[in-house]
Amino acid sequence: MSEWLEICRLDDIPRLGARVVEHPDGNIAIFRTKDDRVFALDDRCPHKGGPLSQGIVFDHKVACPLHDWVIDLEKGEAVPPDEGCTHRHPVRVENGLVYLSLARASAAA
Amino acid sequence: MAKERLVLIGNGMAGVRTLEELLKLDPERYEITVFGAEPYPNYNRIMLSPVLAGEKTVDEIILNDRQWYEDNGITLHTGDPVVAIDRRRRVVRAESGLEAPYDRLLLATGSLPFIIPLPGADLQGVLGFRDIADVEAMLQAARQYEKAVVIGGGLLGLEAANGLMKQGMDVTVVHLLDTLMEKQLDPPAAALLKRSLEERGLKFRMPAQTTEIRGDGRVQAVAFADGTELPADLVVMAVGIRPNIELAQRAGIYCERGVVVNDTLQTFDPRVYAVGECVQHRGKTYGLVAPLFEQAKVCANHLAGLGYARYAGSVTSTKLKVTGIDLFSAGEFNEGEGDETLVLQDPARGMYKKLVVRDDRIKGAVLYGDTMDGSWYFQLMRDGADISDFRHTILFGQHDVGDAGHGDEKTRVMALPDDAEICGCNGVCKGEIVDAIVTKGLFTLEEVRAHTKASSSCGSCTGLVEALLASTVGEGYDASPKKKPLCGCTEYTHDEVRKAIVDHQLKSIPEVMRFMEWKTPDGCSKCRPALNFYLVVAWPGEYADDYRSRFINERVHANIQKDGTYSVVPRIFGGETSPAQLRAIAEIAEKWEVPTVKVTGGQRIDLLGVKKEQLPGIWGDLARAGFVSGHAYGKAIRTVKTCVGSEWCRFGTQDSTTMGIEIEKMTWGSWMPHKVKMAVSGCPRNCAEATIKDLGVVAVDSGWEIHVGGNGGIKVRVTDFLVKVETMEEVLEYTAAFLQLYREEAHYLERTAPWVERVGLHYIKERIVDDADNRKRLAERFLESQKYAQIDPWKERAEGADRHEFEPIRLIQGVA
Numbered sequence: 063m064s065e066w067l068e069i070c071r072l073d074d075i076p077r078l079g080a081r082v083v084e085h086p087d088g089n090i091a092i093f094r095t096k097d098d099r100v101f102a103l104d105d106r107c108p109h110k111g112g113p114l115s116q117g118i119v120f121d122h123k124v125a126c127p128l129h130d131w132v133i134d135l136e137k138g139e140a141v142p143p144d145e146g147c148t149h150r151h152p153v154r155v156e157n158g159l160v161y162l163s164l165a166r167a168s169a170a171a
Numbered sequence: 172m173a174k175e176r177l178v179l180i181g182n183g184m185a186g187v188r189t190l191e192e193l194l195k196l197d198p199e200r201y202e203i204t205v206f207g208a209e210p211y212p213n214y215n216r217i218m219l220s221p222v223l224a225g226e227k228t229v230d231e232i233i234l235n236d237r238q239w240y241e242d243n244g245i246t247l248h249t250g251d252p253v254v255a256i257d258r259r260r261r262v263v264r265a266e267s268g269l270e271a272p273y274d275r276l277l278l279a280t281g282s283l284p285f286i287i288p289l290p291g292a293d294l295q296g297v298l299g300f301r302d303i304a305d306v307e308a309m310l311q312a313a314r315q316y317e318k319a320v321v322i323g324g325g326l327l328g329l330e331a332a333n334g335l336m337k338q339g340m341d342v343t344v345v346h347l348l349d350t351l352m353e354k355q356l357d358p359p360a361a362a363l364l365k366r367s368l369e370e371r372g373l374k375f376r377m378p379a380q381t382t383e384i385r386g387d388g389r390v391q392a393v394a395f396a397d398g399t400e401l402p403a404d405l406v407v408m409a410v411g412i413r414p415n416i417e418l419a420q421r422a423g424i425y426c427e428r429g430v431v432v433n434d435t436l437q438t439f440d441p442r443v444y445a446v447g448e449c450v451q452h453r454g455k456t457y458g459l460v461a462p463l464f465e466q467a468k469v470c471a472n473h474l475a476g477l478g479y480a481r482y483a484g485s486v487t488s489t490k491l492k493v494t495g496i497d498l499f500s501a502g503e504f505n506e507g508e509g510d511e512t513l514v515l516q517d518p519a520r521g522m523y524k525k526l527v528v529r530d531d532r533i534k535g536a537v538l539y540g541d542t543m544d545g546s547w548y549f550q551l552m553r554d555g556a557d558i559s560d561f562r563h564t565i566l567f568g569q570h571d572v573g574d575a576g577h578g579d580e581k582t583r584v585m586a587l588p589d590d591a592e593i594c595g596c597n598g599v600c601k602g603e604i605v606d607a608i609v610t611k612g613l614f615t616l617e618e619v620r621a622h623t624k625a626s627s628s629c630g631s632c633t634g635l636v637e638a639l640l641a642s643t644v645g646e647g648y649d650a651s652p653k654k655k656p657l658c659g660c661t662e663y664t665h666d667e668v669r670k671a672i673v674d675h676q677l678k679s680i681p682e683v684m685r686f687m688e689w690k691t692p693d694g695c696s697k698c699r700p701a702l703n704f705y706l707v708v709a710w711p712g713e714y715a716d717d718y719r720s721r722f723i724n725e726r727v728h729a730n731i732q733k734d735g736t737y738s739v740v741p742r743i744f745g746g747e748t749s750p751a752q753l754r755a756i757a758e759i760a761e762k763w764e765v766p767t768v769k770v771t772g773g774q775r776i777d778l779l780g781v782k783k784e785q786l787p788g789i790w791g792d793l794a795r796a797g798f799v800s801g802h803a804y805g806k807a808i809r810t811v812k813t814c815v816g817s818e819w820c821r822f823g824t825q826d827s828t829t830m831g832i833e834i835e836k837m838t839w840g841s842w843m844p845h846k847v848k849m850a851v852s853g854c855p856r857n858c859a860e861a862t863i864k865d866l867g868v869v870a871v872d873s874g875w876e877i878h879v880g881g882n883g884g885i886k887v888r889v890t891d892f893l894v895k896v897e898t899m900e901e902v903l904e905y906t907a908a909f910l911q912l913y914r915e916e917a918h919y920l921e922r923t924a925p926w927v928e929r930v931g932l933h934y935i936k937e938r939i940v941d942d943a944d945n946r947k948r949l950a951e952r953f954l955e956s957q958k959y960a961q962i963d964p965w966k967e968r969a970e971g972a973d974r975h976e977f978e979p980i981r982l983i984q985g986v987a
Contacts, residue, residue, distance in 0.1 A: 069980050070980050074975060074980075075975075076719060076975065077719070078693065078719040079719055081975065081979070081980050082979040082980065083979065083980045083981075084979045084980070084981055089979070092980070096692060096693045097692075110733070111735075112735070113731075113735045116723040116726075116727075116731065116735075117696070117723065118695075118696040118699060118700070118719070118720070118721075118722065118723075119719070120691070120693050120694055120695050120696060120699065121691060121692055121693060121695075123695075125695070125696030127722065127723040127724075127731055128731070128733065129628075130696065132695075132696070143621050143622045
């Protein structure tokens with residue numbers, strides 16, 4: 063039922079970096095970690111809506127550029143003691159291409 | 172695989188702190204069992220004095236309740252002391268007969284009060300002062316009896332005596348010497364303390380040697396060497412503590428005065444570790460809380476298998492926990508030959524301050540009556556800081572010297588209501604902070620920052636938060652600055668990391684992390700920007716800037732705003748512009764529909780509300796009009812503000828505008844530890860406000876004055892005068908040298924103002940003013956690095972560099 067969208071090549075995303083996928087319901091940040099894992103999260107920090115895609119990526123985490131909240135990319139949750147959660151989206155990498163599924167986002171919409 | 176088993180003997184502060192540190196590092200590694208002799212969960216032993224004085228209850232000093240043990244999967248046996256360790260079978264046996272096997276054993280058996288083997292020491296009513304049971308026995312006695320004698324005029328004895336007096340007893344302190352607290356105080360301070368305690372109703376008999384405790388079943392009197400006698404219903408022996416090593420000794424673990432451990436807190440049996448008051452490390456034993464916490468951290472590091480932390484011993488300071496008496500002592504407070512003594516004394520106010528100074532460095536301090544600056548003196552002492560620049564005012568305290576955020580805060584903060592805002596950046600009130608400290612058991616500034624956000628932004632309320640910590644947790648809070656690691660990913664300090672980069676020719680972030688054994692795979696948002704900067708400074712032209720380790724502003728060369736748009740500030744050298752420049756900016760702003768155009772405080776023009784994807788386009792237009800980046804977004808040279816100077820002004824003595832333009836042309840593009848703002852004024856009227864800048868130049872009739880280390884932001888700080896020179900060439904050379912020294916030696920994110928205060932103006936003068944060769948070398952290194960730095964980042968990006976950074980991915984299918 064989920065529809066996988068091909069969005070870019072893995073190499074289009076810098077390692078320890080992110081790209082932004084524009085979406086009418088709010089942008090989605092696609093992160094690539096040092097070990098080449100890829101994560102997709104709403105590009106909004108649960109704190110004050112800062113664009114997470116612009117943060118510094120380390121380990122499987124990103125630090126929000128506005129107030130330095132740290133968000134766990136795997137869980138979408140703020141690292142304690144901060145509290146909050148950002149919506150995750152399924153993402154997978156095959157043959158060097160990155161696919162994103164917006165099934166849950168559209169189901170929620 | 173089954174988990175390894177860790178057994179902790181001793182449920183006190185040192186042992187449980189070690190567990191807390193261990194759980195932070197590796198919560199899953201061990202199955203943990205704790206044995207405690209007392210029937211309580213872990214409590215704050217240093218707060219027993221306030222409990223005895225009736226200022227706190229036992230419940231209030233519990234640090235970790237039983238739920239905490241349960242939540243962390245720890246098996247807790249209270250009221251069941253371990254009586255034997257079988258190291259061959261690796262099993263401990265408790266009094267109840269319970270046995271627990273271990274793979275690793277942690278000894279934290281603490282200390283025992285030293286009971287003088289006097290005749291009668293075993294009578295009923297003779298107590299030590301060590302645990303909750305002792306306190307309860309004392310409280311019980313205070314309800315039934317009248318006369319108490321405390322043997323021992325040290326820290327512990329005086330706290331016990333004060334508590335018993337508060338409980339209504341008639342208390343006499345017996346001390347062998349004629350100076351109270353002789354391990355912490357010099358005779359004048361001890362005399363002030365004695366007077367003040369006498370005013371409160373304590374009696375003293377000193378010097379006096381106790382020879383016997385007399386009584387029939389229960390104590391009735393204390394007898395002295397001079398033949399006299401003092402009636403007593405209760406005797407508290409507080410002459411000292413000794414490490415509790417009996418269990419370890421019986422198990423054949425090597426002990427001297429304490430259980431002997433190495434720098435990793437390991438005993439002679441490699442499976443057995445020991446921390447706290449039972450330990451003897453490098454020949455020293457400790458009875459204060461700060462060293463225990465340092466040991467706990469190191470021990471946990473090894474228990475977690477990380478294996479790189481080392482304990483090198485502690486420097487300690489002391490405060491007396493008797494409400495209303497402020498007393499602080501540290502280091503060698505009795506002067507030796509060749510030492511100088513600085514003393515400030517006001518007998519009427521009961522105030523006494525003494526610093527022992529050797530070679531312009533503090534060796535020891537005794538403060539009585541006004542201890543607000545104790546932690547500052549202690550820091551100067553530990554850092555070995557040169558105090559020659561401010562020794563004439565040092566006794567008046569830190570607020571009289573400069574400002575790193577302290578002032579009269581401790582007394583102020585006590586009087587504040589709960590709803591008083593402490594942290595203006597994050598809107599945190601006193602009540603919230605105190606509540607977090609109490610309910611979450613916070614001990615350090617870092618913990619308060621993490622849990623409440625107070626003091627985590629601009630840092631100007633740090634002093635207030637520290638004062639709140641000190642007043643809330645009492646002695647458990649150790650205000651003395653420790654060796655502060657660069658961030659949580661390493662144990663090394665900024666200085667150690669910088670030195671290693673140069674000494675070992677480390678030329679990339681992964682190399683530094685590997686060499687210095689970083690704890691995390693790729694650092695964090697704190698250390699990576701710092702390392703990137705240190706490498707930029709160390710290897711100009713050679714190191715390839717890691718833009719993934721730069722904060723967003725420096726990565727995209729624009730300043731992120733709260734709505735995610737950016738501001739663009741083109742450089743206007745010296746703040747002098749032209750109709751053509753203004754026309755170009757106006758046209759570009761119109762073309763890109765820039766919502767707000769603003770004149771900045773640094774004499775430039777700010778274009779606000781630019782979308783990220785517009786940035787390369789707007790930069791291309793600005794570059795074509797002859798502008799370069801103004802670096803308004805970076806830890807870099809910002810602006811050189813100028814007045815119009817002698818070219819127009821009827822008071823101007825020199826051409827300050829040209830000087831400002833030349834300085835800015837020389838310095839633009841350089842990365843710095845933090846932002847750097849400069850200014851040039853054409854006469855001492857100082858219209859460019861040069862004396863609150865990182866570097867300010869003020870023209871006088873005969874030349875130029877150079878001032879450094881000013882700040883007009885969070886804490887206003889007036890510059891220090893560095894030197895007066897005659898020519899523009901000299902101004903440029905001094906400027907380059909000062910900036911390079913700052914680049915090479917300050918910590919990342921340290922402005923010039925705190926840096927100058929930390930290292931001392933004296934030091935900077937030594938390097939730049941007194942040593943002409945060194946000044947020239949510094950200036951040369953600055954100019955060399957500028958060859959690689961003065962490349963306009965905007966033009967590069969307008970021409971396509973880092974394109975992916977500015978282009979979003981658009982979905983072609985599936986949406987809309």
